[in-house]
Amino acid sequence: MFNFNAGPATLPAEVKERARQKGFDPSLSVMEMSHRSPEYEAIHFGTKDKIRQVLNLPEDFDILFLQGGASLQFAMLPMNFLTPGKRAGYVITGSWSEKAYEEASRIGDTYIYASGASEQYRTIPRIHSWEPEENTAYLHITSNNTIYGTQWYTLPESCHKVPVCADMSSDLFSRPVDWSKIDIAYAGAQKNAGPAGVTIVIIKKDWLEDAEQDIPKILSYQTHQKKDSLYNTPPTFSIYMTGLMMDWIQAQGGVDQLYKQNAEKASRIYSLMDHSQHFYQPHADKLSRSMMNVTFRLPSVELENLFLKHAAEEEMIGLKGHRSIGGCRVSLYNAVPPKAVDHLQDFMLRFMKKHSC
Amino acid sequence: MFNFNAGPATLPAEVKERARQKGFDPSLSVMEMSHRSPEYEAIHFGTKDKIRQVLNLPEDFDILFLQGGASLQFAMLPMNFLTPGKRAGYVITGSWSEKAYEEASRIGDTYIYASGASEQYRTIPRIHSWEPEENTAYLHITSNNTIYGTQWYTLPESCHKVPVCADMSSDLFSRPVDWSKIDIAYAGAQKNAGPAGVTIVIIKKDWLEDAEQDIPKILSYQTHQKKDSLYNTPPTFSIYMTGLMMDWIQAQGGVDQLYKQNAEKASRIYSLMDHSQHFYQPHADKLSRSMMNVTFRLPSVELENLFLKHAAEEEMIGLKGHRSIGGCRVSLYNAVPPKAVDHLQDFMLRFMKKHSC
Numbered sequence: 001m002f003n004f005n006a007g008p009a010t011l012p013a014e015v016k017e018r019a020r021q022k023g024f025d026p027s028l029s030v031m032e033m034s035h036r037s038p039e040y041e042a043i044h045f046g047t048k049d050k051i052r053q054v055l056n057l058p059e060d061f062d063i064l065f066l067q068g069g070a071s072l073q074f075a076m077l078p079m080n081f082l083t084p085g086k087r088a089g090y091v092i093t094g095s096w097s098e099k100a101y102e103e104a105s106r107i108g109d110t111y112i113y114a115s116g117a118s119e120q121y122r123t124i125p126r127i128h129s130w131e132p133e134e135n136t137a138y139l140h141i142t143s144n145n146t147i148y149g150t151q152w153y154t155l156p157e158s159c160h161k162v163p164v165c166a167d168m169s170s171d172l173f174s175r176p177v178d179w180s181k182i183d184i185a186y187a188g189a190q191k192n193a194g195p196a197g198v199t200i201v202i203i204k205k206d207w208l209e210d211a212e213q214d215i216p217k218i219l220s221y222q223t224h225q226k227k228d229s230l231y232n233t234p235p236t237f238s239i240y241m242t243g244l245m246m247d248w249i250q251a252q253g254g255v256d257q258l259y260k261q262n263a264e265k266a267s268r269i270y271s272l273m274d275h276s277q278h279f280y281q282p283h284a285d286k287l288s289r290s291m292m293n294v295t296f297r298l299p300s301v302e303l304e305n306l307f308l309k310h311a312a313e314e315e316m317i318g319l320k321g322h323r324s325i326g327g328c329r330v331s332l333y334n335a336v337p338p339k340a341v342d343h344l345q346d347f348m349l350r351f352m353k354k355h356s357c
Numbered sequence: 358m359f360n361f362n363a364g365p366a367t368l369p370a371e372v373k374e375r376a377r378q379k380g381f382d383p384s385l386s387v388m389e390m391s392h393r394s395p396e397y398e399a400i401h402f403g404t405k406d407k408i409r410q411v412l413n414l415p416e417d418f419d420i421l422f423l424q425g426g427a428s429l430q431f432a433m434l435p436m437n438f439l440t441p442g443k444r445a446g447y448v449i450t451g452s453w454s455e456k457a458y459e460e461a462s463r464i465g466d467t468y469i470y471a472s473g474a475s476e477q478y479r480t481i482p483r484i485h486s487w488e489p490e491e492n493t494a495y496l497h498i499t500s501n502n503t504i505y506g507t508q509w510y511t512l513p514e515s516c517h518k519v520p521v522c523a524d525m526s527s528d529l530f531s532r533p534v535d536w537s538k539i540d541i542a543y544a545g546a547q548k549n550a551g552p553a554g555v556t557i558v559i560i561k562k563d564w565l566e567d568a569e570q571d572i573p574k575i576l577s578y579q580t581h582q583k584k585d586s587l588y589n590t591p592p593t594f595s596i597y598m599t600g601l602m603m604d605w606i607q608a609q610g611g612v613d614q615l616y617k618q619n620a621e622k623a624s625r626i627y628s629l630m631d632h633s634q635h636f637y638q639p640h641a642d643k644l645s646r647s648m649m650n651v652t653f654r655l656p657s658v659e660l661e662n663l664f665l666k667h668a669a670e671e672e673m674i675g676l677k678g679h680r681s682i683g684g685c686r687v688s689l690y691n692a693v694p695p696k697a698v699d700h701l702q703d704f705m706l707r708f709m710k711k712h713s714c
Binding site for chain 1: 364366377381384424431463571591593595
């Protein structure tokens with residue numbers, strides 16, 4: 001079966017097999033370990049170290065394991081940093097940045113720094129360097145937009161004053177990150193880093209010191225940093241799985257190598273569409289196309305449904321577009337193997353020949 | 358190996374084996390399913406139905422799958438219900454209720470309804486029926502105290518006006534619950550209901566209607582209720598595991614049967630201690646003893662360390678008391694089999710014979 005789900009998404013066969021064998025040790029599975037035991041601590045801190053290595057993350061950043069996905073980060077970020085008298089600037093590039101902005105607006109004062117809404121989110125706004133309004137607590141972007149299929153290629157130059165926050169839920173670990181341009185990045189694991197259940201938060205240590213203190217303890221980044229993400233019971237098995245994913249990424253040659261492979265996978269599908277005489281119509285503008293989620297329409301909704309039906313008959317699943325915009329979507333995260341793209345490419349060509357006029 | 362961990366805790370061998378075989382289907386494991394797919398929805402709503410059945414839960418309660426453990430509930434509960442002008446009354450029976458109370462006090466106005474602190478939390482305060490102060494938004498108890506090893510046997514009579522909230526993290530699913538006395542109950546899964554990663558929240562529907570609206574959306578119970586706990590990506594594998602646990606509970610004869618077995622398991626250890634001439638000194642008073650966590654001291658810290666060392670040599674792990682109070686602790690959740698208690702009992706008798714004067 002070829003799984004193109006947008007997340008939770010496919011996992012490498014080797015990772016599943018290893019988890020099945022090692023994670024389910026009949027005498028003591030990972031799930032049964034106390035989170036205070038040396039066995040679990042080796043997994044916990046080992047996963048943290050592996051993430052640092054995979055992402056080439058400088059020592060002035062800390063890594064937290066939280067829960068609640070990006071959706072909880074939409075609230076935690078402003079609770080921790082959007083103090084009275086300050087504003088937060090959001091770049092809106094799709095549904096997830098809308099949600100992040102709306103949640104922050106319930107908590108504090110916000111403004112829209114730039115938005116792609118008037119262009120149906122086909123493009124990422126061009127921003128060379130940040131020029132935030134006065135009293136800006138932070139700026140926020142969504143690095144990859146799963147629903148519209150757009151992605152930031154290069155991040156704006158850092159303004160050296162105002163922290164930059166990135167929701168990297170769907171592309172962290174899929175390409176190198178320039179950490180000089182980022183102060184906080186967060187991602188649910190369920191795209192490129194394991195099953196759903198753990199949220200990885202990467203935060204610059206000196207910014208963390210400025211965080212608001214007068215909020216619920218469980219929602220304070222400082223609480224989790226001080227306790228090494230062991231303030232309360234962490235999602236132990238999910239963290240174990242993320243560790244296995246990091247091993248797998250390293251075995252593939254690391255993020256640099258996967259980045260090349262991801263670019264190659266996506267470009268094959270985009271190229272096919274560009275030569276399809278508008279049979280396949282990509283949603284994103286050429287300069288904003290996501291390598292993670294390729295979204296497109298067919299000439300009619302009927303054809304789209306037929307496309308999905310026939311694809312499923314050939315064991316390709318997860319190709320339906322997000323319910324909010326319809327159409328089709330191919331998610332090409334790290335664990336989607338090139339051979340899945342071979343199959344899809346072959347199918348798309350056959351389907352087009354059969355159904356184009 | 359006999360695992361007496363306080364949580365994450367042991368899982369039944371049958372549940373682990375089923376998860377290993379079925380949950381890790383090589384073509385599409387549970388972790389790889391989209392949370393919007395019919396396959397996952399069957400798991401999600403199936404688990405919910407099974408919980409309702411296992412707990413004999415009336416239809417006027419809803420079941421939510423959240424994340425963040427009881428610690429996040431300590432904040433969500435007051436954020437949703439402790440509105441200005443109202444107060445919340447907490448019964449303090451140990452470290453976890455202290456934490457719940459402190460977190461609520463950061464959010465709104467609180468008072469201590471009763472406390473066992475002056476008696477080193479050896480007893481559960483005797484409360485026949487609730488007599489809350491004026492303007493009480495809700496009353497809060499911790500039904501079982503993992504650290505001190507005490508448990509509420511019968512809940513106070515409901516006052517029919519003020520909602521009663523129970524942190525049941527460590528005894529939900531271990532015994533029948535009188536739902537006429539409860540308005541909200543919450544529990545992390547990692548004691549009696551699966552691995553860490555999902556929090557089960559059971560809430561009376563008509564109380565939910567009164568919840569505060571002006572809070573972050575992700576922290577609002579109403580958000581999760583309206584979206585059937587699919588507002589954001591749920592911890593799919595953890596929910597799957599909880600479903601397997603519910604099947605297992607039913608196969609054991611349900612909560613009624615496990616309750617008998619849990620009472621029997623605990624009473625064997627307490628009885629041994631009561632006849633040990635103070636070699637084993639249980640912390641809890643007789644009328645407040647927990648069936649889930651049996652906590653005790655030995656005549657000296659040296660003997661305690663030796664006890665733990667020898668137990669580990671005989672493959673019994675997880676017997677160390679919580680780091681905040683020391684001593685020893687035996688956790689006897691649903692999945693701890695009677696034969697593990699046989700081994701422990703035998704070991705405790707031998708150890709005592711050898712080391713008592």
